[in-house]
Amino acid sequence: MNKKRKLPLLLVISLAPIIVSIFIVESGIETYASIWALLPPVVAILMALMTKEVYSSLFLGIVIGAILASKRSLAKFLDNIVVKGLTNSISQTSGIFIFLIVLGILVVLINHSGGSKAFGQWADKKIKSRKGSQLATYFLCIMLFIDDYFNCLTSGSVMKPITDSHRISRAKLAYLIDATAAPICMIAPISSWAAAVSGYAQGTGLSGIELFIRAIPYNFYSILTLFFVISLILFGRDYGPMKEFEDRAINDGDLGNIVESEVSAEDGNPEGKVIDLVFPILSLIIISVLSLVHIGGFFDKSSEFYMDFVNAFANTDSTVALPMGAIIALIITIIYFLIRKVISFEKSMEAIPEGFQSMVPAILILTMATSLKNISNDLLGSTKFVGNLMTNAASGLSTFLPAVIFVVAILLAFATGTSWGTFGILIPIVASMFDPTDPIFFIGISACLSGAVCGDHISPISDTTIMSSAGAGCVHVDHVRTQLPYGITVASIATVSFIIAGFTQSALISIAFGAIVIFIVMLYLNKSKK
Numbered sequence: 001m002n003k004k005r006k007l008p009l010l011l012v013i014s015l016a017p018i019i020v021s022i023f024i025v026e027s028g029i030e031t032y033a034s035i036w037a038l039l040p041p042v043v044a045i046l047m048a049l050m051t052k053e054v055y056s057s058l059f060l061g062i063v064i065g066a067i068l069a070s071k072r073s074l075a076k077f078l079d080n081i082v083v084k085g086l087t088n089s090i091s092q093t094s095g096i097f098i099f100l101i102v103l104g105i106l107v108v109l110i111n112h113s114g115g116s117k118a119f120g121q122w123a124d125k126k127i128k129s130r131k132g133s134q135l136a137t138y139f140l141c142i143m144l145f146i147d148d149y150f151n152c153l154t155s156g157s158v159m160k161p162i163t164d165s166h167r168i169s170r171a172k173l174a175y176l177i178d179a180t181a182a183p184i185c186m187i188a189p190i191s192s193w194a195a196a197v198s199g200y201a202q203g204t205g206l207s208g209i210e211l212f213i214r215a216i217p218y219n220f221y222s223i224l225t226l227f228f229v230i231s232l233i234l235f236g237r238d239y240g241p242m243k244e245f246e247d248r249a250i251n252d253g254d255l256g257n258i259v260e261s262e263v264s265a266e267d268g269n270p271e272g273k274v275i276d277l278v279f280p281i282l283s284l285i286i287i288s289v290l291s292l293v294h295i296g297g298f299f300d301k302s303s304e305f306y307m308d309f310v311n312a313f314a315n316t317d318s319t320v321a322l323p324m325g326a327i328i329a330l331i332i333t334i335i336y337f338l339i340r341k342v343i344s345f346e347k348s349m350e351a352i353p354e355g356f357q358s359m360v361p362a363i364l365i366l367t368m369a370t371s372l373k374n375i376s377n378d379l380l381g382s383t384k385f386v387g388n389l390m391t392n393a394a395s396g397l398s399t400f401l402p403a404v405i406f407v408v409a410i411l412l413a414f415a416t417g418t419s420w421g422t423f424g425i426l427i428p429i430v431a432s433m434f435d436p437t438d439p440i441f442f443i444g445i446s447a448c449l450s451g452a453v454c455g456d457h458i459s460p461i462s463d464t465t466i467m468s469s470a471g472a473g474c475v476h477v478d479h480v481r482t483q484l485p486y487g488i489t490v491a492s493i494a495t496v497s498f499i500i501a502g503f504t505q506s507a508l509i510s511i512a513f514g515a516i517v518i519f520i521v522m523l524y525l526n527k528s529k530k
Helices: 003-026 035-051 054-068 074-113 115-126 130-143 148-165 170-186 192-198 208-218 220-235 241-252 275-295 309-314 318-340 345-358 360-379 382-394 401-416 419-433 439-458 463-472 476-504 507-529
Strands: none
Touching: 003 035, 003 054, 035 054, 035 360, 035 382, 035 401, 054 074, 054 360, 074 115, 074 148, 074 275, 074 318, 074 345, 074 360, 074 463, 115 148, 115 275, 130 148, 130 170, 130 220, 148 170, 148 275, 148 463, 170 192, 170 220, 170 241, 170 439, 170 463, 170 476, 208 439, 208 507, 220 439, 220 476, 220 507, 241 476, 275 309, 275 318, 318 345, 345 360, 360 382, 360 401, 360 463, 382 401, 401 419, 401 439, 401 476, 419 439, 439 463, 439 476, 463 476, 476 507
């Protein structure tokens, strides 16, 4: 179907949910904490997958949510869109905006300096294969376990020259980043995710960090995803839409639709060296870690609120610490490049609007995705609806309860686009279902955390998914539809693992089962290709 014929059909499809929303409101049907609260994100997700156009799809979801929450008032409808939606989302994500912009500026500066070009030339000598470049990306993401935003954007910036040179599609790079960033953060005791989980430990009788650590062995989706990614790399057997992208990259050198700064690595200073990439990135990592523990109270030794290193992570706010660290790292980087004389002061100032421009698509998507989440969660009570649904469905299913919790958490995180919001809602519910002294308590908590990671991973409106697209310079919809089959594959295996854990209460048996199934899937794909 050509574009001229497709447009009227899409307009009809778009108008249908709007008309349904108006009918629901005019009929006086209660929308708060009901199934209708899920309509806005579901419509936005389906439209994005159908049209491959994310901006209009997200805005359509915002409009539908604003209608459902308007109570037949035009003024309230407009207020929902502008104030409750867009304006509030900007204030909530302003710290991440700053981090995005500064990272965009750093990337442009590194490109101008010739650091990216020099690193790519060095990597070509050290990394000889497509598998090697993917493994390098995987292990870099593993090392950047502090924060998923930081992981997605930093690893993408570093690895793009290497994966491009080995004909790895941008969609594959985005998947490698996304599938490693959140899962590794979710099983790393020192990370912003550990801190977030720790904040919901009240009422369990355990400290936040103890709850998190004891739940790690049962976090099947995160563990199996990391195993799945490395198996996929080693076997080299892509499937679904990803296979099309990878085949084009290998055969034609077509890396897919690219979204990034117009300043490429090839335009950099020929005098640039590898250190011109390593120094800024290393500065960003070190200063970001120090900023995280600083905001958490680690350096306030004279204060009554002093925290040790581990508890400082549990008390930190990454939306404040990461922008702080990024700004300091940017200043140090500019001074460093001026001393090295690889970039003039004028050129470094020109990099500021260039870096900002490169991050505009990610900022727009993040703004609208957050607006949609605000309307669905706060105005329509979607999280409350799913939480009540899980409580009612859980009665009498003690053995299968971990699997039920896992699936419900996936659906909630997928529809709302937030993993932190998901386990913030579900952890108190799960904690009330079990005795903290019972081993199945930690299986239930892990099922909640695993499902939140999974739903967030495959959701088009998730901030982590958006950050992965931005870090890889990949069109967002391409990233979403290529990684969806992979996420569903691991989620299906993890569901069975949670059923096994409900019976055996053994993390080892459940993980071994999942790993064996993944290995069998890879062998099947390997055989079918032959």
